[in-house]
Amino acid sequence: xxxxxxxxxGAPLQVAELPDPVAEPGWVVVDVEVAGLCHSDVHMIDGLxxxxxxxxxxxxxxxxxxxxALGEGVEGYAxxxxxAVAIIAHPEVQASYAPGIGVDGGYAERLxxxxxxxxxxxxxxxxxxxxxxxxxxxxxxxxxxxxxxxKPGDVIAVVGLGGLGLNGVRTGVIAGATVYGVDIxxxxxxxxxxxxxxxxxxxxxxxxxxxPDAIIDFxxxxxxxxxxxxxxxxxxxxxxxxxxxxxxxxxxxxxxRKSVRLRGSYGASKDEYRQVLDFIAAGRIExxxxxxxxxxxxxxxxxxxxxxxxxxxxxxxxx
Numbered sequence: 001x002x003x004x005x006x007x008x009x010g011a012p013l014q015v016a017e018l019p020d021p022v023a024e025p026g027w028v029v030v031d032v033e034v035a036g037l038c039h040s041d042v043h044m045i046d047g048l049x050x051x052x053x054x055x056x057x058x059x060x061x062x063x064x065x066x067x068x069a070l071g072e073g074v075e076g077y078a079x080x081x082x083x084a085v086a087i088i089a090h091p092e093v094q095a096s097y098a099p100g101i102g103v104d105g106g107y108a109e110r111l112x113x114x115x116x117x118x119x120x121x122x123x124x125x126x127x128x129x130x131x132x133x134x135x136x137x138x139x140x141x142x143x144x145x146x147x148x149x150x151k152p153g154d155v156i157a158v159v160g161l162g163g164l165g166l167n168g169v170r171t172g173v174i175a176g177a178t179v180y181g182v183d184i185x186x187x188x189x190x191x192x193x194x195x196x197x198x199x200x201x202x203x204x205x206x207x208x209x210x211x212p213d214a215i216i217d218f219x220x221x222x223x224x225x226x227x228x229x230x231x232x233x234x235x236x237x238x239x240x241x242x243x244x245x246x247x248x249x250x251x252x253x254x255x256x257r258k259s260v261r262l263r264g265s266y267g268a269s270k271d272e273y274r275q276v277l278d279f280i281a282a283g284r285i286e287x288x289x290x291x292x293x294x295x296x297x298x299x300x301x302x303x304x305x306x307x308x309x310x311x312x313x314x315x316x317x318x319x
Contacts, residue, residue, distance in 0.1 A: 001017070001018055001019075001020050001108060001109040001110050002015065002016075002017060002018075002108070002109055002294075002317065003015075003016050003017075003018050003058050003104075003107060003108030003109070003317075004016075004058065004059070004060075004107040004108070004294075004297050004298070005055070005056040005057060005058055005107075006044065006045065006051065006055050006056065006057045006058070006059050007055045007056050008055060009045065009046075009047045010045065010046065010047065011045070012045075012298040012301075013045070013059065013107065013297060013298055013301070014056075016056070018108065020110055021104075021110055021111060021112045022069075022112070023069045023070055023071035023074075023112060024071050024072075024112070025071050025072040025073050026071055026072075026073055026074065026114060026115055026116075027071040027074070027112045027113065027114055027115065028067050028069065028070050028071060028074055028077060028112065028113055028115055028118065029067070029068045029069035029070075029110055029111070029112055030063065030065045030066065030067060030068065030083060030085065030110065030111055030112075030113050030118075031065045031066045031067075031068045031109070031110055031318065032060075032063055032064075032065045032106045032108060032109060032110060032111060032317045032318065033064060033065040033066060033127045033131075033316060033318065034063075034064050034065070034127045034128050034130075034131040034314050034315070034316055035060040035062060035063055035105070035106035035107055035131060035314065035315055035316075035317060036060075036061075036062030036063075036106075036131045036132040036134070036135065036136060036312055036313070036314050037062075037292075037297070037300050037301060037304060037312070037313040037314065037315065038061065038062060038135055038136070038304075039162075039163075039243075039304050040061075040243065041059045041060070041061075041100070041301060042301050042304050042305045043243055044059070045301070046305070048243060048246060049243060051101075052095060052096075052101055052102055053101075053102070057104065058100065058104035058105050058106075058107050058108050058111070059100045059105050059107050060099065060100040060105035060106030060107035060108070061087055061098055061099050061100035061101055061105050061106065061134070061135060062106065062131045062132055062134045062135045062136065062314075063084065063085045063099050063100075063105065063106035063111065063113075063131055063134065064082070064083065064084040064085070064121065064127040064128075064130040064131040064134070065082075065083065065106075065127065066080060066081065066082055066083070067079055067080065067081045067083055067118075068110065071115075074115045076115075077115065077118060077120075081120060082120065082121040082127065083113075083118045083119060083120055083121060084118075084119050084121060084127075084130040084131060084133070084134055084273075084277075085099050085106075085111075085113045085117050085118060085119075085134065086117050086118070086119050086134060086270045086273045087099075087101070087117075087134055087135055087267055087268075088116075088117060088267075088269065088270050089266055089267025089268060089269070090142070090146075090267065090268060090269035090272070091269065093266070093267065094116075094117075097113075097114045097116065097117050098117075099111055099113060099117075106131075106317070107297060107315075107317065108317055109317045109318050117270075119270065119273060119274060119277070121277070122277060122278075122281045124281045125277055125280050125281050128289055128291070128314055129280050129286075129287050129289070130277065130280075131314060132163070132287045132289060132312045132314060133273065133276050133277060133280060133285075133287065134273060135267075136163045136164055136167060136287065136312050137167045137276050137280075137285060137287055138267075138268040138272050138273045138276045139164060139241065139265075139266075139267055139268055140164045140165070140167035140168040140171055140216075140218070140241070141167065141171045141268060141272055141275070141276050142265060142267065142268035142269070142272050143168060143216050143218075143239050143241045143265040144156070144158075144168050144171040144172050144175065144216055144239075145171060145175055145272075146265075146268075146272070147216075147237075147239045147263050147265040148214035148216050148237050148239045149214070149237065150171070150172045150175040150176075150177040150213075150214060151175060151176060151177065152175070152176030152177070153176065153177070154172075154175075154176075154177040154178070154213040154214065155177065155178045155180070155210055155211070155212045155213050156172050156177045156178070156179055156180070156212055156213060156214045156215065156216065157179070157180040157181070157182060157204075157207050157210070157212045157214075157215045157216070157228075157231075158172065158179060158180070158181050158182070158192075158197070158215075158216050158218065159181075159182045159183075159204055159215060159216065159217045159218060159219050159224050159228060160182070160183060160217065160218035160219030160220075160224070160242055161181050161182070161183040161185075161188035161189070161191065161192045161200070161218075162183075162188070162218065162307075162309065162310075162311075163287075163288070163309070163311050163312040164218045164241065164242075165181070165183070165188075165192075165218040165219075166188075166191055166192060166195050166288060166311060167195075167285070167287065168216055168218060168241075169181055169192050169195040169196055169197050170195040170196060170284075170285055171285075172196075173195065173196030173197075174279065174284055174285070177213075178198055179196060179197050179198060180197060180198055180199055180200065180201070180207060180210060180212070181197040181199075181200040181201070182200065182201050182202070182203070182204050182206070182207065182224075183200065183202065183219075184202055185202075185307070186200075186202060187310075188200075188310070191288060191310060191311070203227075204223075204224055204227035204228055204231055205227055205230070205231060207228075207231040207232075208230070208231040210231075211232075211233040211236075212231065212232055212233060212236060213232075213233060213236055213237065214232070214236060214237040214238070214239065215228040215231065215232050215236070215237075215238050215239070216238075216239045216241065216265075217238065217239065217240045217241060217242055218241045218242045219242045219244050220240050220241065220242025220243050220244040220245065220248075221242070221244035221245050222244070222245040222247065222248045222249065224242070224244075225238065225240050225248045225250060226248065226249060226250035226251065229250050229251060229254045229255050229258075229260050229262065230251060230254045232258070232260055233258070234258040234259060234260075235258070235259050235260075235261070236258065236260055236261070237260070237261045237263065238260055238261070238262050238263070239263050239264075239265050240262070240263070240264050240265065241264075241265045241266075287311065287312060288310060288311025288312065289311055289312050289313075289314055290309070290310070290311060290312070290313050290314070291313075291314050291315065291316070292313055292314070292315050293315065294315045294316060294317050294319065296315075297315055300313045300315065
């Protein structure tokens with residue numbers, strides 16, 4: 001089978017021909033119909049994040065497809081079932097089972113997934129939307145609903161209006177909050193408005209007069225987190241999701257004087273992923289997606305690297 005493999009820091013992914021995977025006991029083979037491209041893959045290639053596995057290794061952690069083989073002891077699934085592979089990070093991080101993180105991922109025609117990570121897809125949810133929902137949607141959903149605790153009557157702000165940020169805006173609206181957006185690129189404002197943002201700004205400091213209850217930082221470039229701490233109300237919540245820099249400097253005075261609650265947010269639970277699928281099935285969440293040819297995977301990752309993607313990129317490894 002064909003796959004794109006991570007071979008070295010700073011190098012583009014390399015095309016390789018690999019043997020078809022075999023389902024060991026407790027595992028299944030999934031024919032990958034759709035794989036989503038994620039900025040964290042760019043961060044690993046560029047050395048901002050250290051990969052769990054040594055190269056060569058297959059990235060691609062947003063995956064949906066069809067079960068094509070069952071390992072011994074697997075129950076509840078059949079060949080031909082439409083499934084997504086959940087990235088389970090709550091209540092405990094199960095990184096060793098995560099595709100493209102702990103095991104070879106979806107930038108390949110097939111992969112093996114542990115049966116415990118599979119989620120059957122509703123008939124009304126496409127594999128395209130199911131794939132990007134495994135990270136781009138549910139990570140934003142967890143950050144806004146669980147960590148920022150958005151609820152009716154809250155004023156919240158989403159910083160960084162890319163793939164995750166737009167889903168964060170939509171999640172806040174579904175939660176009943178009034179949502180504002182921030183991005184240095186005004187071209188993102190139209191999509192944020194369509195997702196339900198009341199108003200958008202190019203500077204986090206512009207939020208100060210709004211006194212947000214929570215600010216969710218999907219950019220994570222350091223200054224955005226610092227400015228969020230300065231702008232959020234007293235006893236407010238700042239949630240950091242983005243990995244735009246390795247270190248952040250902020251004002252201890254603002255953090256302490258206002259008793260700001262600063263939290264990181266990583267991934268989501270399998271149950272939260274099921275909730276997101278229900279919202280997609282009901283038409284309340286509709287991810288913005290662009291499909292690119294599998295052969296153009298490196299070009300797609302480079303577009304992510306340079307901020308030239310609106311929403312999420314996906315590809316079909318089997319063509």
